[in-house]
Amino acid sequence: MTTPEHQSSAPQPPVPATRDRVYRSPGGIAGGVLLLAVIGWLGIDAVVSGEGRTPWLALAVLLLLVPLVVAFTLRPAVFAGEDRLRVRNPLRVVVLPWGQVASLRSGYTNEVVAASGTKYQLWAIPVSLRARKKAARQEARRAAGGGRGRGGVLGGMGQGAFGGAGAAAVQDGPVRAETDQAMDDLRALRDAREKARSAQGEVTVRWAYEIAGPAVAGAVLLAVLLAVG
Structure with missing residues (x-):
């Protein structure tokens, strides 16, 4: 039979950490989703149906614009925890x-x-x-x-x-x-x-190199395609 002393000395489950408060802009998120839908529809249509250099130009524009739209609309958030403030800007x-x-x-x-x-x-x-x-x-x-x-x-x-x-x-x-x-x-x-x-x-x-990298690659590809004519 387990004694009360044994019961009190049993390991206790860890106390769950307090979740951060998250602050985001609903308007920014809605605008970002709408912009991505329009850009994706036009860009994918140009890649699939375009002729000549059009698919490559459309791909470069997508590579440039999509990360920037995500960065300035969907990405921003503020996380407020017990010990620190984390600010996720574009x-x-x-x-x-x-x-x-x-x-x-x-x-x-x-x-x-x-x-x-x-x-x-x-x-x-x-x-x-x-x-x-x-x-x-x-x-x-x-x-x-x-x-x-x-x-x-x-x-x-x-x-x-x-x-x-x-x-x-x-x-x-x-x-x-x-x-x-x-x-x-x-x-x-x-x-x-x-x-x-x-x-x-x-x-x-x-x-945020995960944002800057694709955007820079898209800009370089677009510049090269426009330069070569």
């Missing part, structure tokens, strides 16, 4: 431990400022002046006693949209545009974790 990935994040600024663009003073734009969280004006109107109606409608277009999309896993939650306080609320969430996480020992380290930057 052509590079920047990892900043929270201890190295000096501030998160919102103006005409959203950006993170490292302790060294270097600024990195958050492509995945674009500023929408229209959304800010809409939020201001909603806040004015709420202040006048007309109630409040929280969530907006993106508020219910949850993980993968602005606001990460908590975007769908109804919150108290002033009405904010979705991207401004996402920046508020990042600032709160930074304030809570910047002093943690596990949130210290150096900023690292990695260039």
